[in-house]
Amino acid sequence: MNQLGRCIGSVLLLAAVQPLSAEESVRPNIILVMADDQGWGQTGYCNHPVLETPNLDAMAAKGLRFDRFYAGAPVCSPTRASVLTGRSNNRTGVETHGYALRLQETTIAAALRAAGYATGHFGKWHLNGLRGPGVPILAGDTHNPGAFGFDEWLSVTNFFDRDPILSRQGEFIEYQGDSSEIVVDEALKFIGRQAAAAKPSFTVIWYGTPHSPFRASEKDRARFTKLDANSQDHYGELVAMDRSIGTLRQGLRDLDIADDTLVWFCSDNGGLPKITPETVGGLRGFKGTLYEGGLRVPAIIEWPAGIKRARITQYPAVTMDIFPTLADIVGLPKSVMLQPQDGISLRTLFTEERTRRDKPIPFSCFGNTALIDNNYKLLHTGRRQKQYELYDLSVDPKEEKNLFNERTAVAKRLKTAMDRWNESLAASVAGKDYPEGTVNPGEPEPRFWMDVEAYRPYFDQWKKRPEYESRFNPRKRKP
Numbered sequence: 001m002n003q004l005g006r007c008i009g010s011v012l013l014l015a016a017v018q019p020l021s022a023e024e025s026v027r028p029n030i031i032l033v034m035a036d037d038q039g040w041g042q043t044g045y046c047n048h049p050v051l052e053t054p055n056l057d058a059m060a061a062k063g064l065r066f067d068r069f070y071a072g073a074p075v076c077s078p079t080r081a082s083v084l085t086g087r088s089n090n091r092t093g094v095e096t097h098g099y100a101l102r103l104q105e106t107t108i109a110a111a112l113r114a115a116g117y118a119t120g121h122f123g124k125w126h127l128n129g130l131r132g133p134g135v136p137i138l139a140g141d142t143h144n145p146g147a148f149g150f151d152e153w154l155s156v157t158n159f160f161d162r163d164p165i166l167s168r169q170g171e172f173i174e175y176q177g178d179s180s181e182i183v184v185d186e187a188l189k190f191i192g193r194q195a196a197a198a199k200p201s202f203t204v205i206w207y208g209t210p211h212s213p214f215r216a217s218e219k220d221r222a223r224f225t226k227l228d229a230n231s232q233d234h235y236g237e238l239v240a241m242d243r244s245i246g247t248l249r250q251g252l253r254d255l256d257i258a259d260d261t262l263v264w265f266c267s268d269n270g271g272l273p274k275i276t277p278e279t280v281g282g283l284r285g286f287k288g289t290l291y292e293g294g295l296r297v298p299a300i301i302e303w304p305a306g307i308k309r310a311r312i313t314q315y316p317a318v319t320m321d322i323f324p325t326l327a328d329i330v331g332l333p334k335s336v337m338l339q340p341q342d343g344i345s346l347r348t349l350f351t352e353e354r355t356r357r358d359k360p361i362p363f364s365c366f367g368n369t370a371l372i373d374n375n376y377k378l379l380h381t382g383r384r385q386k387q388y389e390l391y392d393l394s395v396d397p398k399e400e401k402n403l404f405n406e407r408t409a410v411a412k413r414l415k416t417a418m419d420r421w422n423e424s425l426a427a428s429v430a431g432k433d434y435p436e437g438t439v440n441p442g443e444p445e446p447r448f449w450m451d452v453e454a455y456r457p458y459f460d461q462w463k464k465r466p467e468y469e470s471r472f473n474p475r476k477r478k479p
Contacts, residue, residue, distance in 0.1 A: 027330055028303060029191065029261040030112070031203045032083065032322065033248070035241060036076060036124060036159055036211040039271015040296045041281020042238060049277050050224060051235050055246035059265065060300045064350060065312045068393075069299030070372070071269045072319040073365045074288050077126045079268040079319055080206070084108055084127075084148065086323030086343040090364050091428035093439070098158075098446040100129030100143045104434045108323040110149030111336040112202045120190040121145040121153040123183040123206040124160065129444035130452070133467045134158035134208060138454050139170020143444065150204070154186050157449060159211035161467050172458075178217065180209050180237075180244040188251040195255045205248075210237040212272070213467060231276045249302075259304040262329070266319065267297035284399045290363055290370040290379055291399055307350050315354055316372055318361045321346050338433055340424055360414075362421050371418045378404075378414040388415065 040046070044053040045060050072082025077097045078089030084107040085092050093102040109119045124134060128143035134156035137144050145153035146169065154168045164179045165172055175182045187205050194201035216236025223239070224232040245265070252258040270293045271279025273286040285291030299317070301307060306329070320343030327337060328345035344359050360373040369380040375394040381387055390404040390411050404411050431439035449455050450471060463472045 027116075027200050028305065029194075029201045029203075029257055030117075030326060031187075031191075031205065031248070031261060031263045033205045033207075033245070033263060033265045034080075034083070035207050035265075035267040035298075036209060037269065037272050037287060038210060038238065038241075038267040038298060039279030039281065039286075040267075040283060040293070040298060042210075042271060042279050043298050046281055046298070048281075050227070051238055053238070053242040053245075055242045055249065056265070056298070056300065059245065059249065059263070059302045060310075060312075062304070062310055063263075063300050063302030064307050064310075066299040066301075066315070066317055067312060068314050068316045069266060069297055070295045070316070070318040070361060070363075071267065071297050073363060074269050074290060074294035075365065076124075076211075076268045078365055080125075080127055081105075082319045082342075083322050086320050086337055086341045087428070088320065088342045088362055088364060088425065090425055091340075091342070091433065093429075093443060094127065096365060097126070098129065098131035100444045100446075101127040101148065102439065102443055103143070103147060104431070104436070104440055105148075106336065106338040107148045108326055109145075109202060109204070111323075111327065111332055112330065113149050113151065114336075115330060115332060117200050117202045118190075118194045119150045119152070119202045120187065121150040121155055121204045121206070122187040122190070123155065123179075123204075124158060124208050125153075125155045125206070126158050128157060129446050130157040130449045131446055132158065132448045132450065132471060133213075134160040134164075135449050135455060135458075135462075135468075136165050136167030136172045137170070138167070138452075140454070144170075152190055154183070156208070158208075160208035161213060161215045162217070164208070178220075178237075178240040178244070180207050180241040181247065183207065184244040184248050184251075188248065188255075191251070191257075192255055195257050206268075207241055207244075209241045210234050210272075215466070216240065227276055230274070234272075234275050262301065262303035262306065262326075264299075264301045264322065266299040270294040270297060282398060288366070290365065290368050290381070292393070292397060295363065295370075301350075303350070311353070313349065313353065315346075315349055316357050316361060316374060317346055317349075318343060320361070340428070340433070360417060360421075362418075362425075364422075364425060369418060369422065371414055371421065373414055373417070376410055376414060378411065378418060380418065390414070 045057045071079040073079045073089045075097045078094045081089045081092040081094035113119045165174045214233030216233045220239040221232040221236030224235045269287045280293035283293035285293035324343045324345040328347045363370040371378045377391045379389040388404045389402045391399045462468045
């Protein structure tokens, strides 16, 4: 049996957990943790052939594990926009990687801050319109995390690696060590300060792992010596990331806030090609595609006070559900969420198993569109010659048999729903969702950070850093 079959076959729906009592907190500390390019198959609990993830496994064993959780898009910036807004990426102006999140959008960070939470962002941001290997964010960046509701931030524009330079609200600081462990250590300091002040905290930890270029410590890559060099470092990075998950969970216990802290882990898109063993657990496609391998990602929610018994669910969920779910838990009014919302609250799933999702999950990226309605998935693909594909994921998770011309009633229903959603999306792209009825001028176009004059004074310092070397040396630059 292949890895996909083993993982699906491991689904055991345990007894439903009991609902929260009136005495239990509805203002938990909240931590959103996101990997960068970790594929659906890259966990120990999904029986990966070489990678062990004991800390993610322990988290899954005590929480709610999703085996059909989807990134909002098949690349990073769009998914991050969907997390913060509850909306499909194109509604927010984030068409693909390196696009800026519109300042007119309402974020979960801003909503929770208004509700009395301390808010912090740690790690990759990639919502300020800058492309290229991650650099520390400028204090004067109009689209820095602070502009979207974060009180404190230690952030970098894009992917980052070992020994990173991060920006603490505009102050550039050079760190030594693994990037995953660094951002978790810094996040725990922030969380600890809030706990000491008896203030609830909302913390976003967005790793740069395991995005290329791959750089792991010798110790972490040593267990993968039978793999090619890239794969050794790739999996070594995931070992360090998993270890940082353990540090985070232990840190919450040390602060005596673990029971009242909701930790939501997922990845920002599907796995990468050209890594051995493969990253997507037998699914079709990789990062950048709307097939399952490009969208389905590992996801776990651990919250001892709210999820009292571990469970594995096949309920289809997506990063757009994060904002509505957290708003529901905290008791925020629906008015804090910009409409239309593409996500739904998953709160009832914490206490009872549900089999059907009432609202389809939409995706739009790279000119392609997909709609997941429980077991069925409709794709509209191809930039020039458009074609439709329909799959029954309950029996064909690898998307091998196109049923579009066979199940005509289902195809017609989903095509109508897709067309209606596309009309709604077009209105959002034009800015009709905003009070102004249009997109405000001045949103930055995607550009490479080397074209930003404020970074020029740092060029001489950064030329020899491995993550930037190819950018300063055209001969080494990848296309």
